[in-house]
Amino acid sequence: MPKKSQADVDKYLKDSAGLDTEREKVIGQHIGYRYDVNLLPDYDRLTPFLKEYMEFMGWDDLNWLEDVHMGYEEGQPAIFDRNINGWVRIPKSMDLPDNQQDRDMIARELLIRFQTSPRHPLNDLNKAYRKF
Amino acid sequence: MATLTQAAPTDEDRRSHEMGMHQEQLSGRTQQVFFDIDLNEPHHGFSLPDSFDVDFNKRGEIDASNMEAMQVNARIREMMKEGYGTIVLKNPAAKHSMAVGILNRLNLIIEGSLGYFGCGLIDGPNVRISGRVGWSCGENMMSGTILIEKNAGSQFGAAIRGGDLVCKGDVGSRTGIDMKGGNIIVGGDTGSFTGFMMQRGRMVICGNAGKNLGDSMYDGTIFLGGEPRSLGVDAVWADMTDLDRDWLEKKLTKYDVMPKGGIGSFRKIVAGKQLWNYDNLEPTEKKLVL
Numbered sequence: 332m333p334k335k336s337q338a339d340v341d342k343y344l345k346d347s348a349g350l351d352t353e354r355e356k357v358i359g360q361h362i363g364y365r366y367d368v369n370l371l372p373d374y375d376r377l378t379p380f381l382k383e384y385m386e387f388m389g390w391d392d393l394n395w396l397e398d399v400h401m402g403y404e405e406g407q408p409a410i411f412d413r414n415i416n417g418w419v420r421i422p423k424s425m426d427l428p429d430n431q432q433d434r435d436m437i438a439r440e441l442l443i444r445f446q447t448s449p450r451h452p453l454n455d456l457n458k459a460y461r462k463f
Numbered sequence: 464m465a466t467l468t469q470a471a472p473t474d475e476d477r478r479s480h481e482m483g484m485h486q487e488q489l490s491g492r493t494q495q496v497f498f499d500i501d502l503n504e505p506h507h508g509f510s511l512p513d514s515f516d517v518d519f520n521k522r523g524e525i526d527a528s529n530m531e532a533m534q535v536n537a538r539i540r541e542m543m544k545e546g547y548g549t550i551v552l553k554n555p556a557a558k559h560s561m562a563v564g565i566l567n568r569l570n571l572i573i574e575g576s577l578g579y580f581g582c583g584l585i586d587g588p589n590v591r592i593s594g595r596v597g598w599s600c601g602e603n604m605m606s607g608t609i610l611i612e613k614n615a616g617s618q619f620g621a622a623i624r625g626g627d628l629v630c631k632g633d634v635g636s637r638t639g640i641d642m643k644g645g646n647i648i649v650g651g652d653t654g655s656f657t658g659f660m661m662q663r664g665r666m667v668i669c670g671n672a673g674k675n676l677g678d679s680m681y682d683g684t685i686f687l688g689g690e691p692r693s694l695g696v697d698a699v700w701a702d703m704t705d706l707d708r709d710w711l712e713k714k715l716t717k718y719d720v721m722p723k724g725g726i727g728s729f730r731k732i733v734a735g736k737q738l739w740n741y742d743n744l745e746p747t748e749k750k751l752v753l
Binding site: 388 | 495496497498499500501502504506507508509510511512513519568570587589605606607608624625626627644645646663664665682683684706707709710713714717733
């Protein structure tokens, strides 16, 4: 049986509640991920920015970014930032491609841009709590 | 003063409460935090806040013969501060907790073996270890690569979240326990309860696996080149895809751990998802916790 994400990659853009099964409706929350969490990256779709990042870090591949995917929270595309335990929302003005591979590449690039920005909350957290 | 009134519970409500079976939709307080990205903001380079600006071509050495692990870790930090991007650590003598907490890009070459918890909590460096490692190597690793030329102990890559953790030899039991991302690659065999409670990420075992492979795995993927003594609860066989084969080919070639049988010898194991039981009590339980 094809996975939901393969059947319709736009499902959670069209249906923000995304409560599929009877069980989900009863408990009022979604079970599992809203994208194919196990999807391996297609390296033919790397963006120039990501190639530059890999070179900077001394990696031949995406390394930890292989686990970064475009997620959907509160009815909006968003990327989970593990460094601050929060979701980074994709601007509504941004058109997203119709397949998860390209979306994931965008998610990876935007996440690095956000994490390296001086506006990233980790800057303030560092000032407040860093011990050494 | 206003008072809060509440209708008396019906007999049915009372019974359901007493039995802990009251159903209620979770609403209100959430732990989600949202941030917005500014697409017009210029790019500021690839360094994370407070990371050191290092040069991979600047090379230095540490002789750990007469140093405690804490001193070695502090020295690595000092050298990164001085701009060293390649550090060779000599005579580690299997001391515990060495090379931990490195949150920087760095080439770290360890000539010898490490004790327990080697290279734990790292975020960024590329580490090469010429010897063996003890328990919990790469525990809570966030990103980077660790390549071990010989064997590793138990809890290899416990709770790893990202990066490549590679052991060319055999590893002990509970490899990748509670892993939440990243790649664990084992060139040889692995012990029992490998992939126990795995939640995300990928594990590649070129040899055989012990009992209960992938026991209680919630998600993630295990690629197995040999045979398991047994599969764990809710671990099931799945079909390999072309993307899986391409990815395996790249990774195994890169780390020089391709088994004799090639990519064709690998089979895939995923979660059967029969343990995904979110019962009716969960919203109530969450509310109590919150």
